[in-house]
Amino acid sequence: xxxxxxxxxxxxxxxxxxxxxxxxxxxxxxxxxxxxxxxxxxxxxxxxxxxxxxxxxxxxxxxxxxxxxxxxxxxxxxxxxxxx
Amino acid sequence: xxxxxxxxxxxxxxxxxxxxxxxxxxxxxxxxxxxxxxxxxxxxxxxxxxxxxxxxxxxxxxxxxxxxxxxxxxxxxxxxxxxxxxxxxxxxxxxxxxxxxxxxxxxxxxxxxxxxxxxxxxxxxxxxxxxxxxxxxxxxxxxxxxxxxxxxxxxxxxxxxxxxxxxxxxxxxxxxxxxxxxxxxxxxxxxxxxxxxxxxxxxxxxxxxxxxxxxxxxxxxxxxxxxxxxxxxxxxxxxxxxx
Numbered sequence: 001x002x003x004x005x006x007x008x009x010x011x012x013x014x015x016x017x018x019x020x021x022x023x024x025x026x027x028x029x030x031x032x033x034x035x036x037x038x039x040x041x042x043x044x045x046x047x048x049x050x051x052x053x054x055x056x057x058x059x060x061x062x063x064x065x066x067x068x069x070x071x072x073x074x075x076x077x078x079x080x081x082x083x084x
Numbered sequence: 085x086x087x088x089x090x091x092x093x094x095x096x097x098x099x100x101x102x103x104x105x106x107x108x109x110x111x112x113x114x115x116x117x118x119x120x121x122x123x124x125x126x127x128x129x130x131x132x133x134x135x136x137x138x139x140x141x142x143x144x145x146x147x148x149x150x151x152x153x154x155x156x157x158x159x160x161x162x163x164x165x166x167x168x169x170x171x172x173x174x175x176x177x178x179x180x181x182x183x184x185x186x187x188x189x190x191x192x193x194x195x196x197x198x199x200x201x202x203x204x205x206x207x208x209x210x211x212x213x214x215x216x217x218x219x220x221x222x223x224x225x226x227x228x229x230x231x232x233x234x235x236x237x238x239x240x241x242x243x244x245x246x247x248x249x250x251x252x253x254x255x256x257x258x259x260x261x262x263x264x265x266x267x268x269x270x271x272x273x274x275x276x277x278x279x280x281x282x283x284x285x286x287x288x289x290x291x292x293x294x295x296x297x298x299x300x301x302x303x304x305x306x307x308x309x310x311x312x313x314x315x316x317x318x319x320x321x322x323x324x325x326x327x
Contacts, residue, residue: 026294026295027148027150027294027295027296027297027298028150030146030148030294031145031146031148031150034145034146034148034183034184034187035145035146036180060177060179060180061176061177061180062177062180
């Protein structure tokens with residue numbers, strides 16, 4: 001299930017990524033899709049909590065916080081070539 | 085004359101509770117805080133001389149539950165079988181919001197789609213083709229602004245038509261891949277045998293294919309005659325209900 005791109009958990013704050021894939025299965029996968037984490041969609045890394053987890057993502061006009069547990073399994077291609 | 089029950093479903097922050105309060109005249113806190121106990125508000129309103137019982141479900145992005153609110157909303161629609169499920173959508177973010185509408189339509193066709201914040205969308209230059217959406221979904225689609233109280237009468241007219249059966253709903257049935265459809269076809273007779281005609285068999289078959297444990301737990305409870313849907317709290321003036 002290796003998707004291209006980097007895990008959202010590794011993306012720098014303020015960066016934008018285009019979602020390329022997800023290696024989550026079952027009900028959680030469906031839920032993430034429902035929240036807007038759909039391949040092709042653009043996600044912005046809005047902010048990280050002081051301890052680094054969870055991270056707030058802006059997707060489909062809504063801010064959603066995900067824990068590393070999930071965000072490390074969602075992959076995206078950085079947009080604009082910004083990587084840290 | 086029996087009062088019709090209308091369940092209000094929708095994503096968080098779509099103005100669902102604003103509409104609910106407008107119709108029922110109840111004051112309610114409309115914040116959405118994760119971790120709050122799931123409670124729902126109930127009220128009544130009348131339209132064309134008929135009484136309606138309005139039930140405000142927790143705001144959810146999905147009915148594929150993973151949290152208490154989503155389970156509560158889903159279980160209410162399946163087990164309490166409201167006469168009409170009013171799906172409130174945010175006109176400025178239809179792509180995300182229509183997802184929930186599709187999920188509701190998989191469970192019940194007795195639905196009305198209410199596109200709220202239409203004034204906000206117009207201000208942003210968003211033009212929504214209500215007729216096209218209604219034709220695709222097979223249920224009435226009405227644009228309103230709960231804040232400015234526009235479109236409310238038209239909305240209630242459509243709710244009435246779905247409730248009394250004047251509007252023959254033909255909800256969109258999503259066709260899945262051949263493999264999934266084959267699975268559904270295999271499971272359907274078994275599901276129908278197990279749950280009878282009371283519940284949306286196709287939808288339950290889909291959930292079984294998903295391996296949705298929480299739905300199974302709810303069904304098991306229902307089959308034992310245990311009330312599945314969450315306890316209701318009727319909130320009066322000044323009471324708060326957060327979800």
